[in-house]
Amino acid sequence: MSLKLLKNSKKYHFILNPVAGRGRAYLAIKKIRNILRDLRVNHHISITNAPKHATELARATCNEHDVVVAVGGDGTINEVMNGLVDGKAIMGILPLGSGNDFAKAIRMPKRIHEAIDIILRHEKKTIDIGKVKTTLAGPS
Numbered sequence: 001m002s003l004k005l006l007k008n009s010k011k012y013h014f015i016l017n018p019v020a021g022r023g024r025a026y027l028a029i030k031k032i033r034n035i036l037r038d039l040r041v042n043h044h045i046s047i048t049n050a051p052k053h054a055t056e057l058a059r060a061t062c063n064e065h066d067v068v069v070a071v072g073g074d075g076t077i078n079e080v081m082n083g084l085v086d087g088k089a090i091m092g093i094l095p096l097g098s099g100n101d102f103a104k105a106i107r108m109p110k111r112i113h114e115a116i117d118i119i120l121r122h123e124k125k126t127i128d129i130g131k132v133k134t135t136l137a138g139p140s
Contacts, residue, residue, distance in 0.1 A: 010066040012036075012043040012119075014094070015054050015080055020072030025096035028112060032071070032094070035116055045071075054079035062087025069119060073097015081129065092119040 014036075018026035029045065036043045044065070048054045058068050058080045069092035070080035077093055084091050094115050095103035106125055109115050 010042065010122075011064070012041055012067045012069060012092075013057075013061050013065040013089075014043060014045045014069045014071050015048065015057050015076070016045060017048050017054060017072030017076040017097075020076055020097045022098060024098075025072050025076075028071075028096055031112055032116070035113055039116075039120065041120065048076075048079075052079060055083040058083025058089075059087070062089040065089050067092050067119065067122075069094055071096055073100055074102050077102050085129070090122070090124070094119070 014032065016025055016029065016032075026047075029047075033045065044061075046057050048057065054070065054072075054076055060083075062068060062084050066089060068080060068084055068087075068089045070077045071094040073095070074097055076097065081091060093103055093106075093108050094112065095108050095110060096112075097103075100108075100110070103110075106127070108118065
């Protein structure tokens with residue numbers, strides 16, 4: 001592993017979906033903790049326990065942490081992003097889902113240590129977000 005210890009005073013919140021990637025995200029907790037500990041990263045890891053819980057966690061902590069990291073797949077990323085919309089935190093992605101289409105689109109590496117390295121170096125990509133609300137009309 002070629003991660004270097006960086007002077008990094010930022011606070012990170014990792015929101016992990018334990019069922020993402022058919023349980024692969026849950027199995028990676030120890031590895032993630034070890035990497036962050038070895039690099040002396042100021043972090044907290046939360047594990048979701050229900051649908052929309054990642055949104056609640058992100059919303060509740062988006063002004064207490066500098067970076068909130070979605071650990072899971074596209075669904076987890078969507079939930080975390082929805083929780084961060086009005087906050088000050090930057091979003092990171094640790095792609096451990098089964099499809100990881102969004103992570104592929106932004107060329108985020110699959111390997112945990114490589115993705116963490118990118119997150120800690122604050123390699124940023126600006127992504128436009130939007131909100132669409134529709135109302136279904138009945139038959140005319």
